[in-house]
Amino acid sequence: MNQQPSAPAADAPADPSAPDAAVVTVADLAADLPFERYDVPEDEARAERLYRLRHSAAHVMAEAVVELFPTAQVATGPAIEHGFYYDFDLPRTLTPDDLTTIERRMKKIIKRNFRFQRAEVSVAQARKLFTDANQTYKLEVIDSIVDKHAPETLSLFRQSKFVDLCAGPHVSGTKTCRYFKLERVSGAYWRGDSDRPMLQRIYGTAWESKEDLDAYLHFKEEAKKRNHKRIGTELDLFHFNKLAPGACFWTPRGYTVYQEFLSYWRESHKERGYQEIYNPMLYKKDLYETSGHYQHYKKDMFILEADHTEYCLKPMNCPDTFLFYTSKRRSFRELPLRVSEGGVLHRNELTGALNGLFRVRQFTQDDAHIFVTEAQVQDEIAELLDISREVYALFGIDYRFALSTRPEKFMGEPELWDEAEAALQSALDANVGSGNYKLNPGDGAFYGPKIDIELTDCLGRKWQCGTIQLDFQQPINFDMKYVDTDNTAKRPIVIHRAIFGSFERFLGILLEHTAGALPTWLAPVQAVVVPISDKINDYAWQVHAWLKQAGVRVEVDERNQKMGYKIREAEMNKVPYMLVVGAQEAEAGTANLRTYRDGKRGEISVEQIAGEISLAIQDRTFDVTIEPLRSFEDADSVVEGDAQEY
RNA sequence: GCCUAUGUAGCUCAGCAGGUAGAGCACUUCCUUGGUAAGGAAGAGGUCACCGGUUCAAGUCCGGUCAUAGGCUCCA
Numbered sequence: 001m002n003q004q005p006s007a008p009a010a011d012a013p014a015d016p017s018a019p020d021a022a023v024v025t026v027a028d029l030a031a032d033l034p035f036e037r038y039d040v041p042e043d044e045a046r047a048e049r050l051y052r053l054r055h056s057a058a059h060v061m062a063e064a065v066v067e068l069f070p071t072a073q074v075a076t077g078p079a080i081e082h083g084f085y086y087d088f089d090l091p092r093t094l095t096p097d098d099l100t101t102i103e104r105r106m107k108k109i110i111k112r113n114f115r116f117q118r119a120e121v122s123v124a125q126a127r128k129l130f131t132d133a134n135q136t137y138k139l140e141v142i143d144s145i146v147d148k149h150a151p152e153t154l155s156l157f158r159q160s161k162f163v164d165l166c167a168g169p170h171v172s173g174t175k176t177c178r179y180f181k182l183e184r185v186s187g188a189y190w191r192g193d194s195d196r197p198m199l200q201r202i203y204g205t206a207w208e209s210k211e212d213l214d215a216y217l218h219f220k221e222e223a224k225k226r227n228h229k230r231i232g233t234e235l236d237l238f239h240f241n242k243l244a245p246g247a248c249f250w251t252p253r254g255y256t257v258y259q260e261f262l263s264y265w266r267e268s269h270k271e272r273g274y275q276e277i278y279n280p281m282l283y284k285k286d287l288y289e290t291s292g293h294y295q296h297y298k299k300d301m302f303i304l305e306a307d308h309t310e311y312c313l314k315p316m317n318c319p320d321t322f323l324f325y326t327s328k329r330r331s332f333r334e335l336p337l338r339v340s341e342g343g344v345l346h347r348n349e350l351t352g353a354l355n356g357l358f359r360v361r362q363f364t365q366d367d368a369h370i371f372v373t374e375a376q377v378q379d380e381i382a383e384l385l386d387i388s389r390e391v392y393a394l395f396g397i398d399y400r401f402a403l404s405t406r407p408e409k410f411m412g413e414p415e416l417w418d419e420a421e422a423a424l425q426s427a428l429d430a431n432v433g434s435g436n437y438k439l440n441p442g443d444g445a446f447y448g449p450k451i452d453i454e455l456t457d458c459l460g461r462k463w464q465c466g467t468i469q470l471d472f473q474q475p476i477n478f479d480m481k482y483v484d485t486d487n488t489a490k491r492p493i494v495i496h497r498a499i500f501g502s503f504e505r506f507l508g509i510l511l512e513h514t515a516g517a518l519p520t521w522l523a524p525v526q527a528v529v530v531p532i533s534d535k536i537n538d539y540a541w542q543v544h545a546w547l548k549q550a551g552v553r554v555e556v557d558e559r560n561q562k563m564g565y566k567i568r569e570a571e572m573n574k575v576p577y578m579l580v581v582g583a584q585e586a587e588a589g590t591a592n593l594r595t596y597r598d599g600k601r602g603e604i605s606v607e608q609i610a611g612e613i614s615l616a617i618q619d620r621t622f623d624v625t626i627e628p629l630r631s632f633e634d635a636d637s638v639v640e641g642d643a644q645e646y
Numbered sequence: 647g648c649c650u651a652u653g654u655a656g657c658u659c660a661g662c663a664g665g666u667a668g669a670g671c672a673c674u675u676c677c678u679u680g681g682u683a684a685g686g687a688a689g690a691g692g693u694c695a696c697c698g699g700u701u702c703a704a705g706u707c708c709g710g711u712c713a714u715a716g717g718c719u720c721c722a
Contacts, residue, residue, distance in 0.1 A: 085717095093650070186717035187649020194719045198649055201717070229714095233657070242695080242713040296722030350647055350720060351713085359721085446722075533679040560678085561685085568683035582681060594682060 023070040026133040030156065030163040033125070035117040038157075040172045048169075049208065054079035056116065056159075056170045057106075057177040057206040058086045063162030064105035065090075065202070068098070074164070075137040075190060075199050082216065083180070083205035087188055089137065090200055094185045099202070103182045113175035114160040118168065126154045126165060137190065138165050179213040180206035223459050228508040229356040231516040235573060237524065238357075246354040246361030248504060253524035256553065260522050261503055262342070264394075264620065265366050272387060274338040274368055279320040281344055285310040290477055291319040302346045313346040317367045318496060322478040325371055325492075330482040335492060336376050340368035345502075357508030365502050370495040371480070377420065377470065377493060381427035381451070384468050384497055388453055391499045395510060395519075396622045398456040399466075401432055404443035411446055412472045420470045420493075421449045447473035453499070457513040458626045465501030465509070470494075517574040517596060519624050520616040527554040527577035527613060529591070530566045534558065539586035543579060543606050550610035551617060552577075571596065576623070577613055579606070597625050 040052065058077035061084070066072050069090050077086030121129070123146060130138040142165065145151065157166040159174055171177065181204060188201040207213040224230075232238045237254030240247070250258055266276065285303070288294035293301070293315065302313040314320060321341050330337070342364050349361050372380050385401070392399045403424055406417045428437050428451065437451075444450055453466035471494040474480075481489040500506035510518070520526050527547055531540035540556045547554040557566040563580060570578045579591035585603065593601040593609055616623050 096651085184716060185650060188718045189648075192719070194648065198718075200649075203717080240714085245713065293722075298722095300721075347721080352647065352649095352718080353720065354714085355716095530682085532681060535679070562678095562680050564680085564682065565684055566682090571683055578682080580682065584681090592681075600682060 024133060025066060025070065025161070026129060026135060026163045027158065027161045029129050029132050030119070030158065033119045033121060033129075033156065035119040035156075035158050038116045038118040038168075038170065038172065040169070046208075050206075051079050052169050052171045053176055053208065054084040054206045055168075056174070057180050057204060058084040059116075059157065059159060059162060059164055059166070059170070060106050060109050060174055060177055061102065061182070061202060061204060062086050062088075062164065063109055063160055064102045066162060067105055068102065073135055073137055076141065077164075083183070083203065085188075085201050085203045087137075087190070087199040087201045089197065094200055094202070096185075099182050099185060102202070106180070106182075107178075109160055110174045110178050112160070113173040115173050116170040117158045119156045119158065120153045121156060122153055123151070126156070129156075130165065140191075141165060177206055179208065179210050180204055181213065181217070219459075223512075226459065226512045226515045227356075228358075228511040231511045232357075235516050235524070237511075240356075244362075245351065246349060246359075248357060248360060248362070256524045257507065257518065257522050258503065261507065265342075265500070265503075268387070268390070269338075269340055269368065272338070272383065274340050276340050276342070277321070277324055279314075279317070279324065279341055279343055281314055282311050283314060283320065285312055287319050287323070288312055291322070291474060292477065293319065300347050300349070302348050314343060315345055315347045317341045317343050317345070317365065318369060318474065318494075319478075321369045322474060322480065322494075325369075325480055326478055330371070330480075330492075332373065332482050332484045332490075335371055335373055335482060336380050337371040338368060339370070340366075342366065342503075357504045357511075360502075360504055363502040363504045365498050366500040366506075367496075367498050370497065371482075371492040372495060373482075373484075373490070374419070374493060377423045377495070378427050380495060381424055381468060382431050384495070385427065385431045385451075388466055388468075388499055392453075392455070394620055394622060395513070396624065396626055397509075397513060400438060400454045400456070401428060401436075402438035402440050402452045402454060403428060404440040404445075404450050404452060406449060407442050407444050407446060409446055410444070412448075416472055417449065420472070424449055424451055424468075424470070445469055445471075447471045455509065457509055459512065463501075463509055465506055466499045467497065467501070469496040471496055514624055514626065517576075517624055519620070519622050520576045520613060521618075521620045523574070523576050524553070525555055525573065525575050526552050526617070527579060527609075528566075528570045528573075528575045529554065529556045530563050530570065530578060530580045531556070531558060532563050532580065532582035534560060536581055536583065536586055540581055543581060543591055546606050547579075547610050547613070550614045552610065552613050567594065576616075577609070579609065597623060 044052075055078065058079065062074050062077055065086070065088055066074065069088075071091055073089035075087035075089065077084065123142065126142055127139065130142065142154065145154065154165060155167055157164055157168060157170055159170075183203045183205055186201050186203070187198045190196040190199055205213070205216060207216060229240075232254065235253065236251050237257060238248050238250050241249060270276075285294050288297070288301070294312070297315065301315050304311050304313075320343070321339055324339060324341075325337070344362060344364055346362050349359060353359055354361065370380055388399070388401075403421075405421050406414070410417065428434070438454075440452075448470035450467055450469035452464050453468075455463040455465055457463065474494055475491050480492050480494075482492055484490045518524075529540045529543045529547075531537050537556070537558050540558060544554050544556045557569065559566065567578060567580070574596055576596045578594040578596075580594060581591050585591050588603070588605075590603045590605050591609060593604050595601060615621075
């Protein structure tokens with residue numbers, strides 16, 4: 001084989017000690033501009049201070065990158081939750097080694113504590129500056145600022161040898177940014193537009209103290225341990241296979257959990273007057289033309305052909321539930337008509353968007369549609385708020401309601417919107433209390449206002465799962481009617497609602513929230529009997545039979561191992577109840593109880609243990625201790641669900 | 647779909663100057679018959695994601711495909 005002489009590669013990192021003389025940086029060109037001392041106000045709130053710090057860290061990082069790549073084009077670099085990022089257009093892609101190099105250079109800059117300085121220049125001056133420096137992204141930023149605000153001047157910030165178009169604010173000196181860490185490189189479209197160039201984005205985190213930084217890094221580690229995909233493997237609940245990307249394979253244990261979940265859902269909704277129907281999964285495209293999904297949602301649907309006709313795998317339950325409604329004449333006496341259809345849904349999510357149970361291509365929503373008269377809206381909403389509360393209390397998860405109102409683009413009559421919004425609002429005021437819910441003006445669906453439910457898990461992350469939406473549009477599309485008391489046909493309103501969002505996603509959240517230690521009623525194995533030696537196996541099976549009779553999912557670990565080993569195994573499998581039995585217990589008809597939550601409990605009669613477990617199952621007690629990790633999430637960042645739009 | 651990284655036993659990972667695979671756990675068998683998070687020994691288990699190329703020789707280098715992760719975009 002030919003040994004290539006080790007010539008420097010064309011794309012090797014630039015040597016900063018010998019910068020290309022031809023490259024003129026913004027800082028060089030801005031040397032004569034009127035930069036002034038920049039003072040930071042005292043007594044600022046922590047959030048503001050962090051914002052300054054992180055935004056400044058982004059500038060420091062940009063300086064380090066420009067040092068390394070003098071021809072780099074810099075795009076934008078804001079402060080974000082936990083840190084900052086900056087986007088660059090670079091001559092080559094960055095490697096993990098580059099990140100280390102950049103970090104080292106940043107530390108040098110930080111150590112010298114360069115002051116941030118500010119200059120105000122005319123728009124023309126700014127344009128010339130960035131044109132001469134060949135910074136095209138900045139020019140585009142200037143253009144959009146001018147379009148939007150038509151300012152007379154623009155501000156520049158400088159620290160050391162880096163000058164950036166920037167409104168600020170910043171810290172006074174670079175040393176304030178010293179508790180930082182670069183986290184990762186990724187691609188990001190310029191202006192978030194997938195038709196524009198892909199830039200390289202470097203993410204970093206920055207804090208006010210070493211303790212904060214360490215705590216944050218620790219938090220990230222803990223969060224990683226709780227990843228539901230990891231727990232799913234550890235507890236043998238589900239797996240994924242490349243032959244069905246984005247679809248979950250539930251194992252016997254996992255499917256047990258899933259079924260328990262479904263049973264609860266069925267039971268609780270049946271009690272509240274819901275009727276369950278079961279519809280087809282495959283429809284001619286005409287259905288979705290009627291609903292409008294074919295026009296607007298086609299790229300997310302799986303479409304196949306048979307009999308020279310296009311068929312669609314249903315991506316949501318609404319349209320086919322409407323076929324149920326219109327399948328016969330409806331009377332006002334039937335309303336409110338509460339119909340649930342937990343069908344299997346398919347959505348052709350982009351491969352890059354798939355994420356464990358959080359974002360799948362096949363899933364089931366705890367979906368239901370309620371057909372109501374206008375007068376019934378408010379009571380029905382109150383009822384839904386009540387169910388939501390019941391459900392979330394069961395899982396020990398914090399939640400908050402949010403009202404989203406008419407967006408700029410909407411369908412239907414504004415008067416109807418106003419009425420509907422008023423109905424939602426008064427239901428919220430009456431049942432949740434005014435001020436106890438969030439307002440998202442203009443965030444409603446185009447077909448109606450909605451109430452979203454945001455969950456907060458023990459990692460402080462927010463999730464949008466449940467949603468209650470009013471829909472005036474589909475009743476028209478499907479020409480839904482009911483015969484009213486005066487014998488005339490009237491148009492019902494549809495309420496779309498989901499509490500969990502999707503079972504898959506909610507289970508994923510629950511697994512992370514509980515770190516896999518599910519409440520007894522959901523646990524795949526609720527109790528394990530641990531005989532101390534195989535001489536006790538007969539009694540162990542006797543205990544097994546007693547518990548089984550009490551409706552407990554119980555196993556016997558009769559492997560030829562020491563009990564310490566079996567206990568360890570049961571602990572790692574997060575089995576709520578462990579019943580240790582030896583000669584003594586066999587004699588007395590007892591078991592030595594150990595629980596996942598409370599540890600060793602001592603010798604108790606099997607009857608009593610069986611009673612305790614079966615009560616926990618029956619009541620669906622949330623018998624789990626959640627130790628909340630210190631939260632690093634900001635108040636208003638919500639991870640959006642896949643169940644929010646219909 | 648786009649960017650970057652990753653893909654070796656059921657799991658977690660090592661091996662990478664190219665010379666035809668290794669650990670721990672899990673599993674099987676045997677010994678041990680034990681009091682609340684790992685007793686001992688032996689054994690079995692892998693087309694190194696897949697396809698193609700370079701080479702006498704590829705887990706290792708190159709190209710492509712698929713999947714996964716983190717982002718971006720999307721989530722009427």
